[in-house]
Amino acid sequence: MDKKSKKFLKEYLGNASPTGHETKGQELWLDYIMPYVDEWHTDVYGTAYAIINPGKKYRVAIESHADEISWYVNYISDKGNIHVIRNGGSDQTIAASRRVNIHTPKGIVRGVFGWPAIHVRKGKDANLAPTLENIFIDVGANNKKEVEELGIHVGCVITYDDGYEEINKKCFIGRALDNRLGGYCIAEVARQLHEEKIKLPYSLYIVNSVQEEVGLHGAQMIAQTIRPDVAIVTDVTHDTSTPD
Ligand SMILES: [Zn+2]
Numbered sequence: 721m722d723k724k725s726k727k728f729l730k731e732y733l734g735n736a737s738p739t740g741h742e743t744k745g746q747e748l749w750l751d752y753i754m755p756y757v758d759e760w761h762t763d764v765y766g767t768a769y770a771i772i773n774p775g776k777k778y779r780v781a782i783e784s785h786a787d788e789i790s791w792y793v794n795y796i797s798d799k800g801n802i803h804v805i806r807n808g809g810s811d812q813t814i815a816a817s818r819r820v821n822i823h824t825p826k827g828i829v830r831g832v833f834g835w836p837a838i839h840v841r842k843g844k845d846a847n848l849a850p851t852l853e854n855i856f857i858d859v860g861a862n863n864k865k866e867v868e869e870l871g872i873h874v875g876c877v878i879t880y881d882d883g884y885e886e887i888n889k890k891c892f893i894g895r896a897l898d899n900r901l902g903g904y905c906i907a908e909v910a911r912q913l914h915e916e917k918i919k920l921p922y923s924l925y926i927v928n929s930v931q932e933e934v935g936l937h938g939a940q941m942i943a944q945t946i947r948p949d950v951a952i953v954t955d956v957t958h959d960t961s962t963p964d
Pocket of ligand 1: 898899956
């Protein structure tokens, strides 16, 4: 991976792109691939796609999804605790103690997921498991009014703040590798085709779809526009070398 590719990947991974709020990530992605493609477009839902060699009868699409799972503010209690629901398949069992960014009209508000301490989980609560009902976010406010004064309202999206990091000089860790790595890979295809001056006998559509995490909606919608003859879709999968 050369310097330019790595800079893009770091920037792309560092930006939050929750389902329904993919615009900034799409801008980063389009900015990177624009010099390598003949055309680019967005649809009204926010899906971005670029075309190499447009106008050919045979159309090939390579695709990734631009969005990531997150949480929504669902309810603010009188005591100022924020209760959440999922935006995509977020896992409440790994939420406790995680630091979060709440995306508000006034900008990012920091918070942390709360959870009863081990000392107080006794008796009937000994095997208490995190559920959507009993996890909450603390933003350091004493009541609902203080939470609202920070700009937080029902419907704000919430992401973790985990950044990009390389471990053991060969592995990446970070938030939303699902599916920034797909977006990165298809962008690199455009770059390599351009730099190696490869001429394709077909039109290549490079597609970064929105709303995958809530039901593959972006891909379904853009397929009607592009109507490709064949599509190759990238996404992450599970590491089967780890326990369970
Ligand atoms: Zn995915």
